[in-house]
Amino acid sequence: MTQHPPQYPGAAPTAPRKSFIATWLLSWLLGGLGIDRFYLGKVGTGLLKLVTFGGLGIWYLIDLIMVLVGATRDKQGQPLDGTRPAHVVAWAVTGFFVVVGAISGIVIGATTAQVAEDVASDVEAEADAGGADAQDQATEDEATDDGGSEEASSDDAAAEEAAEEGSEQSAEQESSDDGDAAWITEEYGEFDAVQESGSGDSVISLREGATGGIVTAEHSGSGNFSIAVLDESNQSTGELLVNTIGSYSGDSAWGISAMSEGTSLEISADGDWSLQLQPFTAAEAMPESGSGDGVYRYDGDAGTLHATHDGSGNFTVSEDTGSAFELGLLINEIGTYDGSVALQEGPSLITVSADGNWTLEVE
Numbered sequence: 001m002t003q004h005p006p007q008y009p010g011a012a013p014t015a016p017r018k019s020f021i022a023t024w025l026l027s028w029l030l031g032g033l034g035i036d037r038f039y040l041g042k043v044g045t046g047l048l049k050l051v052t053f054g055g056l057g058i059w060y061l062i063d064l065i066m067v068l069v070g071a072t073r074d075k076q077g078q079p080l081d082g083t084r085p086a087h088v089v090a091w092a093v094t095g096f097f098v099v100v101g102a103i104s105g106i107v108i109g110a111t112t113a114q115v116a117e118d119v120a121s122d123v124e125a126e127a128d129a130g131g132a133d134a135q136d137q138a139t140e141d142e143a144t145d146d147g148g149s150e151e152a153s154s155d156d157a158a159a160e161e162a163a164e165e166g167s168e169q170s171a172e173q174e175s176s177d178d179g180d181a182a183w184i185t186e187e188y189g190e191f192d193a194v195q196e197s198g199s200g201d202s203v204i205s206l207r208e209g210a211t212g213g214i215v216t217a218e219h220s221g222s223g224n225f226s227i228a229v230l231d232e233s234n235q236s237t238g239e240l241l242v243n244t245i246g247s248y249s250g251d252s253a254w255g256i257s258a259m260s261e262g263t264s265l266e267i268s269a270d271g272d273w274s275l276q277l278q279p280f281t282a283a284e285a286m287p288e289s290g291s292g293d294g295v296y297r298y299d300g301d302a303g304t305l306h307a308t309h310d311g312s313g314n315f316t317v318s319e320d321t322g323s324a325f326e327l328g329l330l331i332n333e334i335g336t337y338d339g340s341v342a343l344q345e346g347p348s349l350i351t352v353s354a355d356g357n358w359t360l361e362v363e
Helices: 020-033 036-041 043-051 058-068 083-146 149-172 176-180 182-188
Strands: 195-201 202-203 213-219 224-230 235-244 248-254 264-270 272-278 289-291 296-297 303-309 312-319 329-334 337-343 346-354 355-363
Touching: 020 036, 020 043, 020 058, 020 083, 020 176, 020 182, 036 043, 043 058, 058 083, 058 272, 149 272, 195 202, 213 235, 224 248, 235 248, 248 296, 264 272, 303 329, 312 337, 329 337, 346 355
Parallel strands: none
Antiparallel strands: 195 272, 202 264, 213 248, 213 272, 224 235, 224 264, 289 355, 296 346, 303 337, 303 355, 312 329, 312 346
């Protein structure tokens, strides 16, 4: 229990003693600003400590040690209240943080030194590289000064190389159309044309390794004639290439709008028929006019397609550019038609389904 001096009647009251804990914390955390001395009532020395930044750290350290050893007094010369029970704790806490600070300083110093060493190494490497470049440049300059004849030979070689490049560019230009349409082969495959013929209903196999192509069909019967594409499970791929009554002659495309890969064609006929299977690369250029079904190749720029049709049945025009996000169907009308639609840039595949005469003009 803290003992206070007795009070006598008529005597001036004694000021309460300052706290050891408060003085220690203020001296440790804010001693450089003199706050600890302000707390103890020593305003003059507190201001002096403030303007000298804790006596450049020396005064700060002395005051902190004085508090820890219990030698600090307030302005009236009284000892601090609670010094004995908090004395050991204050030493332990202060010592712990001093040790942690020292270790942190060592780590930071070592890291800074390593970074400085790395930077110096990088600068030295860049300097060495710059010197090597300068030496190489000097060697090149010397070779240039001494090699007039070599320069002339170099010019001749450059001219010859330019001529060879011109020849290669000409060859590339000649084959540019095929190169631009490479996606057609990549998408649908390539195969040798094949002929098939028969009478009545039949099923024929499509070419292995090909996922699409042109089907040129002819039928001489008077009843229904249809050609459907089937997958390996003999399920429809969603493609009905031909569905008409009576005689037929035209081209249709298999594989462009398929929901699964086709492996065979199912033919329904009441008369003789013949088929020719060709890859899409065999498609002819899109004509300005025609009749019936057809498959063509368009190699022009994007533009407006003006189309007409004079038949009474379904009239469709589709464009396939190889893009996975295109709608493809440009026209889908029944009967006569006269209108314009947007056409994408080629090379693309154009398929036409019609029962009459039609025209296709790009504007």
